[in-house]
Amino acid sequence: MERFSDRMDEIAAECVRTIAQAKGVPPESITPDTTLESLALDSLDRVTLSFDLEEHYRIQIPEHVLLSMQTVGDVANAVREAKAKREHTATLHDPAVAPTSRSGGGPENA
Amino acid sequence: MTQTCDVAVVGGGLAGSSFAARLARQGKQVLLLERSPGPHHKVCGDFLSHEALWYLRQLGVDIDALGAVRLSRVRLYGEGRFTAECALPFPACSLTRWQLDEALLHCASASGACVRRGVHVQNVQRDHDIWTVSTRENEAIAAPVLVLASGKHDLHGHPRPAGRHAGLVGFKMYYTLAPAQHALLGDTVEIVTFRGGYAGLQPIEHGRANLCALVEADLLTRLGGGWRGLDAYLRERLPVLAERLSGATPMLSAPLTVARIPYGFVQHRSSDGLWRIGDQAAVIPSFSGDGMSIALHSAALAAGCFVDGRSADRFQRELAQQLRMPMRLATMLSLLLVKHPGLTTIAQVWPSLLGHLGSMTRIPRRNLRASYGGAHVHSLYGVADGGDGKVF
Numbered sequence: 001m002e003r004f005s006d007r008m009d010e011i012a013a014e015c016v017r018t019i020a021q022a023k024g025v026p027p028e029s030i031t032p033d034t035t036l037e038s039l040a041l042d043s044l045d046r047v048t049l050s051f052d053l054e055e056h057y058r059i060q061i062p063e064h065v066l067l068s069m070q071t072v073g074d075v076a077n078a079v080r081e082a083k084a085k086r087e088h089t090a091t092l093h094d095p096a097v098a099p100t101s102r103s104g105g106g107p108e109n110a
Numbered sequence: 111m112t113q114t115c116d117v118a119v120v121g122g123g124l125a126g127s128s129f130a131a132r133l134a135r136q137g138k139q140v141l142l143l144e145r146s147p148g149p150h151h152k153v154c155g156d157f158l159s160h161e162a163l164w165y166l167r168q169l170g171v172d173i174d175a176l177g178a179v180r181l182s183r184v185r186l187y188g189e190g191r192f193t194a195e196c197a198l199p200f201p202a203c204s205l206t207r208w209q210l211d212e213a214l215l216h217c218a219s220a221s222g223a224c225v226r227r228g229v230h231v232q233n234v235q236r237d238h239d240i241w242t243v244s245t246r247e248n249e250a251i252a253a254p255v256l257v258l259a260s261g262k263h264d265l266h267g268h269p270r271p272a273g274r275h276a277g278l279v280g281f282k283m284y285y286t287l288a289p290a291q292h293a294l295l296g297d298t299v300e301i302v303t304f305r306g307g308y309a310g311l312q313p314i315e316h317g318r319a320n321l322c323a324l325v326e327a328d329l330l331t332r333l334g335g336g337w338r339g340l341d342a343y344l345r346e347r348l349p350v351l352a353e354r355l356s357g358a359t360p361m362l363s364a365p366l367t368v369a370r371i372p373y374g375f376v377q378h379r380s381s382d383g384l385w386r387i388g389d390q391a392a393v394i395p396s397f398s399g400d401g402m403s404i405a406l407h408s409a410a411l412a413a414g415c416f417v418d419g420r421s422a423d424r425f426q427r428e429l430a431q432q433l434r435m436p437m438r439l440a441t442m443l444s445l446l447l448v449k450h451p452g453l454t455t456i457a458q459v460w461p462s463l464l465g466h467l468g469s470m471t472r473i474p475r476r477n478l479r480a481s482y483g484g485a486h487v488h489s490l491y492g493v494a495d496g497g498d499g500k501v502f
Contacts, residue, residue, distance in 0.1 A: 044164045047475070048168070055482075
């Protein structure tokens with residue numbers, strides 16, 4: 001599904017920035033299709049990269065996702081999914097957010 | 111004459127050196143006291159698991175340049191007979207402590223820590239928030255913060271409890287194997303179980319091999335109490351070792367030994383204000399391959415906690431909590447294997463169990479994170495690779 005929202009571009013750009021800075025290459029040389037291997041990003045680098053992004057976005061990227069990332073685009077997707085999961089979990093547990101119901105009633109007392 | 115500093119660290123092994131490096135990079139005045147005057151061997155499996163490799167890279171230690179050997183497989187020999195083999199589910203390397211400890215001490219001093227060697231700490235005392243460290247060389251050091259990283263050697267007056275799998279004696283020997291045997295060993299860690307202990311064999315730098323053996327004290331006594339009896343026993347009773355060691359040349363005139371290893375010990379609190387890291391904080395059974403990772407992790411976590419202004423007690427509790435499951439699992443397995451080496455046949459029907467177990471004693475990534483933020487050094491990726499395919 002294509003969603004070319006600003007938010008999505010921002011995440012991809014941040015991933016590119018983080019990787020470029022870490023590897024000491026110009027960000028312009030990195031595109032979403034660039035493979036992590038071509039940037040000499042090995043499994044140890046993935047751990048560090050994930051920590052940088054997890055701290056920046058306050059998310060958690062699962063281990064199996066970390067291992068399966070092949071391109072910069074995959075990294076951005078991993079961030080997007082983790083963000084979406086965090087936001088979804090937050091609304092489920094936030095007492096300030098009224099549970100939706102078909103009857104459309106107002107917020108219940110907790 | 112009393113030397114003063116912000117933080118005094120007793121012991122320049124993996125934990126002490128890496129802690130000193132991290133703190134020095136944060137601008138603290140660190141004094142590291144190491145008793146060895148130069149390179150030395152240590153009783154250690156020399157096995158660096160994924161987390162250890164990651165921490166070393168963080169610190170800028172280039173283990174490939176030091177001759178580290180990649181390890182990619184593990185083989186299990188229950189009672190000396192081939193039982194199972196599988197690929198290591200994570201990257202790992204083999205590197206002797208002779209090389210690694212020196213590299214880390216160098217890293218500490220290059221980071222700005224004051225590293226003093228040939229210094230033997232005899233006594234530490236706390237008085238009104240200042241620790242006074244006295245040495246055999248008749249020196250005194252005063253510091254508000256004291257980190258205990260003396261590894262296997264307990265500081266006088268601060269003994270560790272016995273641990274949950276005590277009574278094992280450790281032996282370590284280096285060999286040059288016969289070429290055919292070296293080829294058969296390949297890039298594999300071989301774990302050999304037997305009634306009363308277990309052994310590990312793996313290749314190390316420069317075409318040599320490291321054999322470590324852990325034996326219950328009772329068995330050792332029955333074998334004559336020393337290496338000769340044990341060596342003969344291992345070769346006679348364990349076919350794989352008989353094979354591997356035939357035509358092998360020992361590289362040391364005598365094995366390195368250590369007794370009363372408190373396997374399973376974890377320091378839960380700091381009621382005295384000491385920061386305990388490395389083996390002084392926790393001793394995981396050796397076959398887990400996580401001893402060095404835990405040492406490096408404890409140092410990173412301690413450095414992070416310290417920089418964040420947390421107390422020694424808070425750090426010790428957090429570390430103990432993080433290590434609880436890996437330690438429990440490894441200790442249970444250790445006790446089980448030594449009593450029932452035949453249990454290894456389970457691995458015959460489930461070879462990847464080996465890999466799974468190896469993974470279960472690892473420090474979980476979320477705990478690596480806890481150590482990441484506090485003393486983050488951003489040259490982390492920065493080991494120049496020149497695109498030479500150094501890929502794990």
